[in-house]
Amino acid sequence: MIQAVGGLAGWLVPVFVAAVLLHGLWRRVDLIAEFVNGAREGLQLSFSLFPYLLAIYVAVAAFRMSGALEMLSTWLAPVLHPLGVPAALLPLLLVRPLSGSASAGLVMSLLHQHGPDSFLGHLVSTIQGSSETTLYVLTVYLGSVGVRRSRYALPLCLSVDAIGYATAIIVAGWLWH
Amino acid sequence: MLNAVWALLMLVALGFGGAHGTIDSLGSGLFTQAMQAAKLAIDLAAVTAFWFGLSRIAEKSGLLESLARPLMPLLHWLFRKLPDGHPAFALMAMNLVANALGLGSAATPFGLKAMQELARGMPDRETASDEMILFLVLNSAALNLLPAGTIAMRAAAGSLDPAGTAVASTIVTGVAFVSALILHGVFRRAARSSA
Numbered sequence: 001m002i003q004a005v006g007g008l009a010g011w012l013v014p015v016f017v018a019a020v021l022l023h024g025l026w027r028r029v030d031l032i033a034e035f036v037n038g039a040r041e042g043l044q045l046s047f048s049l050f051p052y053l054l055a056i057y058v059a060v061a062a063f064r065m066s067g068a069l070e071m072l073s074t075w076l077a078p079v080l081h082p083l084g085v086p087a088a089l090l091p092l093l094l095v096r097p098l099s100g101s102a103s104a105g106l107v108m109s110l111l112h113q114h115g116p117d118s119f120l121g122h123l124v125s126t127i128q129g130s131s132e133t134t135l136y137v138l139t140v141y142l143g144s145v146g147v148r149r150s151r152y153a154l155p156l157c158l159s160v161d162a163i164g165y166a167t168a169i170i171v172a173g174w175l176w177h
Numbered sequence: 178m179l180n181a182v183w184a185l186l187m188l189v190a191l192g193f194g195g196a197h198g199t200i201d202s203l204g205s206g207l208f209t210q211a212m213q214a215a216k217l218a219i220d221l222a223a224v225t226a227f228w229f230g231l232s233r234i235a236e237k238s239g240l241l242e243s244l245a246r247p248l249m250p251l252l253h254w255l256f257r258k259l260p261d262g263h264p265a266f267a268l269m270a271m272n273l274v275a276n277a278l279g280l281g282s283a284a285t286p287f288g289l290k291a292m293q294e295l296a297r298g299m300p301d302r303e304t305a306s307d308e309m310i311l312f313l314v315l316n317s318a319a320l321n322l323l324p325a326g327t328i329a330m331r332a333a334a335g336s337l338d339p340a341g342t343a344v345a346s347t348i349v350t351g352v353a354f355v356s357a358l359i360l361h362g363v364f365r366r367a368a369r370s371s372a
Binding site: 027037041042053058102104105108121127142151175 | 202304309346
């Protein structure tokens with residue numbers, strides 16, 4: 001079943017790209033011009049995010065290389081192990097709702113260190129792909145219309161995030177362990 | 178908050194390195210890691226740019242709009258207090274669809290416009306309405322069918338199966354989406370009874 005799911009997922013991106021291009025062609029969109037405009041915007045965004053990625057990537061690498069992460073994992077193992085949470089995941093769970101670029105940096109360094117196709121690589125990817133930068137979304141969306149009192153928005157969104165992380169850990173354990 | 182997390186990581190790492198004799202490798206390691214981050218960033222920028230380009234085509238061709246249409250009945254049911262034909266409906270649907278397809282760049286402008294429409298005519302403009310919060314929590318549960326950013330990162334890290342976690346992400350966001358609806362009801366009721 002896992003192989004069937006994996007095989008299907010391999011088709012996802014090519015089919016989607018083809019569908020977008022064909023639909024654009026049919027609607028007489030100037031494909032290359034619009035693609036280039038969009039890509040330029042993406043490039044600008046990537047470059048403006050790089051300093052954040054650099055900051056978090058280096059900090060996490062330093063934390064790992066100094067041996068501090070290993071010690072922290074040993075301390076927390078009795079708590080995290082029964083819950084099925086790998087200690088290496090902890091920084092990501094803390095940072096994910098706060099900053100998209102910081103969590104992207106963390107995911108990149110975890111994928112690089114543990115391998116993207118390892119259990120942790122799969123788990124980290126599932127979490128990254130199924131969650132939002134909640135605090136950023138709340139700040140930007142509410143701020144854009146001048147709302148100051150967010151009432152129960154933050155506790156509600158963070159509870160939903162926590163449910164998402166727990167589900168990701170269960171699903172990843174089920175698919176890849 | 179993020180500031181504190183970053184400072185803590187760096188200072189604990191340097192302090193720990195000093196105490197445990199790993200400070201030498203840290204000194205040179207910082208710069209090799211910085212270079213590594215730059216190499217990864219270039220790969221990542223390339224894939225992000227590609228996805229933004231595609232996202233622009235889907236927006237211009239009206240593909241996003243036609244994909245958003247089937248969502249409308251669900252939104253009408255969820256946002257019962259909004260009158261039929263409220264302009265926020267189409268904008269919210271486009272936002273959710275763009276998010277589901279990993280086209281985050283297209284999603285944000287629709288989301289911001291939807292918030293403006295929801296804010297129109299509110300008696301108290303500085304306090305979030307139940308509708309706004311419902312839209313935000315649906316957005317942050319982020320029903321996701323094609324996690325493009327994650328696929329990009331997996332590809333950049335050399336995965337043999339970059340899209341391999343897409344199905345798992347879809348299951349997780351489905352659970353989160355349903356929990357968001359249930360919890361919104363619970364939180365709204367609690368807020369009302371305490372007010």
